[in-house]
Amino acid sequence: MHNCSNTCLLEMFRRRVKVVVTATLSLWLCCSSIALAQNKKSPPSEFPLNPLEITTPDPLLPTPNQLLSPQERQNLATALDQLNAQAQARLAAGDNRGAFEIWNRELRLRRALGTLAEVQALGRVGAIAWSENERTQVQIITQRLQTIQQQVQSQPTADLTLLRALGYAYQQVRSPQQALEVYNQILKLERQQNAATAESTLRTIAELHLSWFDYPQAAKSYQELLTLANSRGDRVGEVTYLQQLAYIYDRARQPQQALVVKQRLAELYLNDAQFTQVPALRLAIAADYQALGQIQQAFQNYQEAYASAWSLQQYARAGDALRQLIALYRTQGQVNEALQASQILLEADQRAANFYGLMNTYDQIGQIHLQNGNPTAALSAFEQGLAIAQQLQYQQSYFTQQIQQIQQNSTQ
Numbered sequence: 001m002h003n004c005s006n007t008c009l010l011e012m013f014r015r016r017v018k019v020v021v022t023a024t025l026s027l028w029l030c031c032s033s034i035a036l037a038q039n040k041k042s043p044p045s046e047f048p049l050n051p052l053e054i055t056t057p058d059p060l061l062p063t064p065n066q067l068l069s070p071q072e073r074q075n076l077a078t079a080l081d082q083l084n085a086q087a088q089a090r091l092a093a094g095d096n097r098g099a100f101e102i103w104n105r106e107l108r109l110r111r112a113l114g115t116l117a118e119v120q121a122l123g124r125v126g127a128i129a130w131s132e133n134e135r136t137q138v139q140i141i142t143q144r145l146q147t148i149q150q151q152v153q154s155q156p157t158a159d160l161t162l163l164r165a166l167g168y169a170y171q172q173v174r175s176p177q178q179a180l181e182v183y184n185q186i187l188k189l190e191r192q193q194n195a196a197t198a199e200s201t202l203r204t205i206a207e208l209h210l211s212w213f214d215y216p217q218a219a220k221s222y223q224e225l226l227t228l229a230n231s232r233g234d235r236v237g238e239v240t241y242l243q244q245l246a247y248i249y250d251r252a253r254q255p256q257q258a259l260v261v262k263q264r265l266a267e268l269y270l271n272d273a274q275f276t277q278v279p280a281l282r283l284a285i286a287a288d289y290q291a292l293g294q295i296q297q298a299f300q301n302y303q304e305a306y307a308s309a310w311s312l313q314q315y316a317r318a319g320d321a322l323r324q325l326i327a328l329y330r331t332q333g334q335v336n337e338a339l340q341a342s343q344i345l346l347e348a349d350q351r352a353a354n355f356y357g358l359m360n361t362y363d364q365i366g367q368i369h370l371q372n373g374n375p376t377a378a379l380s381a382f383e384q385g386l387a388i389a390q391q392l393q394y395q396q397s398y399f400t401q402q403i404q405q406i407q408q409n410s411t412q
Helices: 002-041 070-092 096-113 115-131 135-153 160-172 176-192 198-211 215-231 235-251 255-271 275-291 295-311 315-331 335-351 355-371 375-392 396-411
Strands: none
Touching: 070 096, 070 115, 096 115, 096 135, 115 135, 115 160, 135 160, 135 176, 160 176, 176 198, 198 215, 198 235, 215 235, 235 255, 255 275, 275 295, 275 315, 295 315, 315 335, 315 355, 335 355, 355 375, 355 396, 375 396
16 A cells, blocks of 8 residues: 555656656747747847948938939049048047948948949058958958959959959958959950050069968069060069069078079179179078088188178178188188188278177187187187177176186196
């Protein structure tokens, strides 16, 4: 009887739990359905309406789809310029939000003046948004530019003026891939038309690749520009493009390619009697040879760099070449040659009034003498270095320590 009672009570408890769970589940499903319905009706606040897509009539343009007369276009353009000035004033006062609200209004209304006017305004405001770190605004403007690009590309005939404005606007909002896509389209059209502006567009493409550190593509574009300059005998252009290629190959750490370009550049400098350009270039060529492990050629070009700089009284440049030459001598175990070059370097530093360099050269001479087992000569060099260090009030303790160490060793 007792067992039956317990069984009955247990069964009643299970039924009540089932009822409660069922009711709770039904309530949750009902609430979820209501919530979903509400979400469908009203979008979340974190996704506001694109300010460039607002279609509410504006007092400056009550009938947006109506064609404007020349006078109406002029009046609207003047009013939009005034809006731009108001936005600039807001920005200068620190009210970024208010400024871009005005600019967005201006951009919406610029459409009435044609696609070209709108693109130019988008680029102008986009550049400001980028400089002010207004990322959302930059994204909004970039999206609008992409929409315009799609519309332009769907047209049977291309408008080069509009495409150039579009490419430049992409540059202003720092969208290099989109800009390159547009400029490559422009380049293709210009070449088909044999337009003289094709080289200018190719330069823009090369500069874009370079500014975004795409060295392989930048080199490809500048090589093409170099070929064009060679074909028409444009010596100035040839030098300019060789300089750019040398810079690119240096940055890309391609010494072999850099070497070829710099050798050609050195020939042009000598042929055009631009001798002042030669020492720095010889120094760079020597560094490329050294990077390639071609030590004898490196020695030769460091020496030529030093000699040409000295003859031109470019003593600071001569000092740079001598320092590299001395370092190379030391790595090759040529101590006597390093010391001889160091004596010349002392004179170069003196003529260049490079007192810090002079102090360091004495230190280097002292270190070479110590390695060569000549403490007396090392002591003399360190003492002369100390005298300069005291004048400069720099590294006196270092030279003093070197001198004391030699003196202590000599007394032991």
